[in-house]
Amino acid sequence: MAMAGPKKTVLQLVGVVVVMGALSWASVPFYDWFCRVTGFGxxxxxxxxxxxxxxxxxxxxxxxxxxxxxxxxxxxxxxxxxxxxxxxxxxxxxxxxxxxxxxxxxxxxxxxxxxxxxxxxxxxxxxxxxxxxxxxxxxxxxxxxxxxxxxxxxxxxxxxxxxxxxxxxxxxxxxxxxxxxxxxxxxxxxx
CATH class of the missing domain: 2.60.370.10 (Ctag/Cox11)
Known part of the structure; x- marks a missing residue:
């Protein structure tokens, strides 16, 4: 049962890395879309x-x-x-x-x-x-x-x-x- 704590932490960290990667991947097209719609920048x-x-x-x-x-x-x-x-x-x-x-x-x-x-x-x-x-x-x-x-x-x-x-x-x-x-x-x- 001692392994459940470190496994959980590693899975959470992997989850955070995956979410951050997805957000950074989506940020460029989202920003481009936002600028085209609003004329921003x-x-x-x-x-x-x-x-x-x-x-x-x-x-x-x-x-x-x-x-x-x-x-x-x-x-x-x-x-x-x-x-x-x-x-x-x-x-x-x-x-x-x-x-x-x-x-x-x-x-x-x-x-x-x-x-x-x-x-x-x-x-x-x-x-x-x-x-x-x-x-x-x-x-x-x-x-x-x-x-x-x-x-x-x-x-x-x-x-x-x-x-x-x-x-x-x-x-x-x-x-x-x-x-x-x-x-x-x-x-x-x-x-």
């Missing part, structure tokens, strides 16, 4: 179509681009800022270039500043929704289609926002399966 919304109403009031949108430390690409907005009517659908482009001699895959994380505007900045289509693979020397312009929800003018905190900055950071990811093979096949066909 500058997370933008995603829509399938533009706003139904376009206001006579304008807002300035600034575009920012950066790279994670080891990402070998160059990356920049084509236009640094634009002014548009609130509710108007707009199209902006970012340019990426792979100056290396190998294919490089990348994924973009993004946010909006000020954070109060995150829930009102809506993307209809964006290069950030998918991973990007650039072949050696390839240069591309990647579009983002967006609008600012007219509800921003009635929000207690966001109604004072006159400028929104959309920021993207590209980081390198593993090449998708077959991406290197396609590059080798293309090289073989040109030889």
């Amino acid at each position: 500058g997370t933008t919304g995603v829509e399938t179509a533009g706003a139904e109403q376009v206001l006579d009031r304008t807002i300035k949108i600034r575009f920012d681009a950066s790279l994670e430390r080891d990402m070998p690409w160059t990356f920049k907005p084509v236009v640094r800022e634009m002014e548009l009517k609130i509710g108007e659908t707009a199209l902006a482009f970012y340019e990426a270039h792979n100056p290396t001699d190998r294919p490089v895959a990348g994924s973009a994380s993004y946010n909006v500043f000020p954070y109060e505007a995150g829930g009102f900045f809506n993307k209809i289509d964006c290069f950030c929704f998918e991973q990007q693979v650039l072949q050696p020397g390839e240069r591309v312009q990647m579009p983002v289609t967006f609008f600012v929800d007219p509800e921003i003018v009635t929000d207690r905190d966001a109604k004072y926002v006159h400028t929104i900055t959309l920021s993207y950071t590209f980081y390198e990811i593993d090449l998708p399966e077959g991406a290197a093979d396609r590059d080798e096949l293309a090289g073989a066909k040109t030889n």
Whole structure:
């Protein structure tokens, strides 16, 4: 009977480790969901179509681009800022270039500043929704289609926002399966 105490304690500790592991595993998707729903932390919304109403009031949108430390690409907005009517659908482009001699895959994380505007900045289509693979020397312009929800003018905190900055950071990811093979096949066909 003396073993019942230590066995119980070990089982409790294992249970605590399992519960803590499950909570930490679930925290990332839960936080992502929370940010998408609330716009917390500058997370933008995603829509399938533009706003139904376009206001006579304008807002300035600034575009920012950066790279994670080891990402070998160059990356920049084509236009640094634009002014548009609130509710108007707009199209902006970012340019990426792979100056290396190998294919490089990348994924973009993004946010909006000020954070109060995150829930009102809506993307209809964006290069950030998918991973990007650039072949050696390839240069591309990647579009983002967006609008600012007219509800921003009635929000207690966001109604004072006159400028929104959309920021993207590209980081390198593993090449998708077959991406290197396609590059080798293309090289073989040109030889």
